[in-house]
Amino acid sequence: MSNRKTVSLNGDWKFIKDDVSGAEAADFDAAAWRTVKVPHDWSVEESFSNDWEGATGYLPGGIGWYRKTFQSLETAVTYLHFDGVYNHATVYLNGEKLGDHPYGYSPFYYDISDQVISGENVIAVRVDHSRYCDSRWYTGSGIYRSVELVGTSETHIPVWGTFITTPEISDKKASVNVQIEISSPKDAEVSTTIIDPDGKTVAQGSVAAEALTIQTFEVSSPRKWDVDTPNRYKAICSVFKAGKMVDEYETVFGIRSIRFDADEGFFLNGKNMKIKGVCLHHDGGCVGAAVPKDVWRRRFATLKAGGCNAIRIAHNPGSDEFLDLCDEMGLLVQDEFFDEWDHPKDKRLNQNEQHDDYISRGYTEHFQEWAEKDLKAVMRAHRNHPSIFQWSIGNEIEWTYPRNAEATGFFDMGWEGNYFWEQPPNSIEEIKRLLKELPREEYDIGETAQRLAKWTREMDTSRPVIANCILPSASYESGYADALDIIGFSYRRVIYDYGHENYPKLPLMGTENLGQWHEWKAIEERDFVSGTFLWTGIDYMGEVNGQWPKNTLDSGLLDRAGFEKGSYHMMKTLWCNEPHVHLTSQTLEKSPYVFDASTGFIGEADSNAWKTKTWIWHDVNTHWNYADGEMIAVEVYSNCPSVELFLNGESLGRKKLSDFEDHIYKWAVPYKPGKLEARADGASDLLQTAGVPASIQLCADGMHVIAQLVDAAGIPVKTEERKIFFAVEGGTLIGVDNGSPFNIQDYQSDCIITAQGRCLLIAEGACRVEASAEGLGPVFIEVG
Incomplete structure (x- = not known):
């Protein structure tokens, strides 16, 4: 039996939201502090107030202290592991400082073998989120992810000490490469057993231990990890010394292949498929940033039922528990490292990079010192998750390098147009010229991208490096795109052809797009576009500057409580093959439509308006309660070729989807109470007039x-x-x-x-x- 012990430290922490002098001391009396469990987010416990910032959802930050006592594991080696603390954490053990950790999204751990004492020990953590507007969305505050204690022998596999890849896969067999780090490997042996999804041993082997031990196995008839069949294997690595097991480390992994082709798009396990993805921030609505696993499970299940097969964790790494659930439920994941690099973003005014006061100072001030450490820690912690299929080194970074924005020509004083829908105003030659002539700053976007990509590939070459590029026409020429295996377009679907024709060797996809039909149509029509991540899968707190009392950006397919919205049903009709009908209503006055009684026409006055819809879905209802005779715009979202509408059993006509270029069935219906029903082959939906609440x-x-x-x-x-x-x-x-x-x-x-x-x-x-x-x-x- 192994000497390894893993103990959750999530229960019974003492907490105070205050900066208390001397609270790190081992003998400090915290009896009067509140008892909490972690994951814990203190910001979400507060009341919303317009005194705070809309960027982060009108909730406060501050400074807080946590303390916890624990019994030593009485092992030769002990690690203290935090999956995430937001942010600027300073950790103490028995009054001795272990270290500082500024980034709120990267996991970290300490080897506390020399500090831990036999019997009772005390952890103290100071969390400084006084820079409460240090992000463009709600972050939460505190020890908002899990904490655990790991104890083992002197000869052992450290935290995040395995890396498993499957470089060769066919239907008949798969090679499984297992890399194992061993501390104090002298005279030790490693035995690894591969367990299939049914719990059966399918491969086993032993070798002499080295500091980096590598074993290769062959698995016959592999059961592949896929979005529909998320099969997971286990590798149990046992370390022996003098014939006695001294450590055992279990790693869950998947056997799957990924490939991106510049002409044909994305392939999972050799099968061509579109990425039907959504972007998600890390808050879970009323639970804030400390999100229970079951909250994500409900949300993921709803998104999957709507055809979603991928998640971009925007704009930061997710929790290990989040990724475990994606592994289990079959959701591909783009794990994103940073929202800021060398230069800060304005947390209140996107693109205008003006404010840099104390409360809005973010990761930039730590980037030079911490970027490599944080990036590699995230990768070591996450790289065995089969769900992860892309590493993103950054999100919309180009705004923060003025030379790149200027070179595009989009924002020159004389330019008139809309960035979302216009081709690049400057030619490639002009962009090249301007990038050469415009003054370079201390940091260059291409050089920083190359550094980040290099660090990523040092850790893992089995997944591609990508970034979400808001100014791809400049990024292609600045050296940024040269660092990437795939270029992601942020709201630039109108230049898919531009990218493919001018830079044909670099695969491309949408990495931040609008939840609208025109976005998916552009992808559906182009084999070379691998897919998209829509902004967003779920409404999220923050990014609502100056909009009090609105505290949430409502761009999601689901609202903040996980309830389905009109855009969810639209995307479901585009992403799913099963017949689907969703019926909505709205007064004609509040709808985006006009009605011509002489012809029966109902639609937008501008027949091309659907081509430029942006984030927020127009207001629709799922009830049938209006004033008698009031003209109602009835919409049906469906993938069925025809739909018939009935009011109180009387047909109001059958219509064809092919007659609606915007992919929305529409009727103008004078209101009468009763039952409104939409019927198609294989699907239907019903709205009924309701009485008073009973x-x-x-x-x-x-x-x-x-x-x-x-x-x-x-x-x-x-x-x-x-x-x-x-x-x-x-x-x-x-x-x-x-x-x-x-x-x-x-x-x-x-x-x-x-x-x-x-x-x-x-x-x-x-x-x-x-x-x-x-x-x-x-x-x-x-x-x-």
Whole structure:
């Protein structure tokens, strides 16, 4: 049996949001501090206030201290591992400083073998997020990812000490290359066993240990990791000394091949497929940045049901738990390292890089010293995840190097146009000339990109290096694109052909695009475009400067509570083959349409308007409650070739999808109460007129409880709101939300006013949830 012990340190931390002098001391008395569990985000516990910054969602940062006692593992070697602390963490053990860690998104650990004492020990962590506007989106504050203690023998595999690749794969066999780091390897032996998804041993071998031990295995009839069949294997590496096992290290991996072709796009396991991806920030709505695994599970399941097969973690590395879930559920992942390089971004005004006050100083001030360490730590921690298929070295970096922006010609005083829809105004020759003539700054974007790409390839060559380029016409010529294996376009789908024709050897794809039909149409029509990541999969807090009380950017396919939006159903009709029908309504006045009663035409006055739709989906309802006779714009999102609309059983006509260039079925319908139904071959959807709220309907999904107002017939009421009061017995209420981007009610509350007649509660542990409102309820549901 191995001497290795891994212990979670997530429970029973003492916490105070204050900068307390002497709190690092081993004998400091923290009894009066609050007891919390980590992952923990203190910002999300606060009330929203216009006194804070819209960039980070109108929630505060500050300084906080954490303390925890633990018993020593009584092993020769002990590691203390943090998956993420936001940010500027200073860690102490028994009063002795272990180190500082400024970046909030990279994991880190300390070898505490020389500091740990037998018996009781004390960890103290100071978290300085006083620069609370140091990002362009909500970050959270605190020890917001897991912490663990690892103890083992002097001869052992260190934290992140294995790297498994599958360089050759066929249907008959796969080669599995296992690299194992060994500390104090003298006279030791390593034995590795490969376990298949059913738990059966499929390969095994032993070799003498070296500082870097390499073993190669052959697996017959490999069961490949795929988005539809995410098969996972295990490599169990056992270290022996004098015939006794002294350490054992388990690594989960997948057998899969990835390839990007400049002409044909992306191939997974030799099969050509489009990347149907979304960008996600790391907050989980009412739980903030400390997101329970089940919250991501519910969100991922909904996205996958809508055809999504990939996630870009924007604009920072994700948690290990996040990646475990992507491995398990079959979601490809682009892991992105940085949003800032040599120069800062303006956290309040994108592209205008003007503000650099104390609260908005971000990673740039640490980049020169920490970039290589953080990048390589992320890769060592994450590189065995089969879900990761791209390493992104940066996001929209070009704005921060003025010479590159100027060379494009887009923003010259005399240029008139729209960046999203226009071809580059400057020719390639002109861009080259300007890049030569314009003054260079201390740091050059191409040289920095080359450094980052070099460090990435030092760690892993099995995955391509990519970046999200906002100014690709300059990046092709600045040396930036030369550092990449794939170039990603940010909102530049109109120059896919430009990129392919002028730089035909470099694969390209959309890495940040709009959740609109025109974006997917451009990709669908071009084999050489590998796919896209839409901005965004889910609404996220922040990036709403000066828009109080709006605290969330509502660009998602799902809202902040994980409820589906109109754009979700549009993308589902584009990304899924199964018949799908989604019915919506809106008053003609509030819709984007005009109606001609003489011809029956309903549509946009500008027939080309759909080609330039941007982030926010137009306002649609999923109810049938209006004023008698009011003209209603009815929309149906469907992939079916024809749809027939019925009102109270009477047909209002069958229409063909081919007649709608914008891919949206439309009818103009004078309102009558009753049932509105859209029917197609294999799918249908129904809206019904609801009465007054008569009850609360509860539905449980994992740790989530959805409360919906319903009338006496059980029809959802979506046009009236109530304050719902919750009581949780046997578990812990950890957050409430209604999904509205304008919701500024406290998340840490036992009541909330609904939006569209519904709200969400998230509870931890097996419990009984009671919901009531004035004149309604109570009703109950069991959770967990």
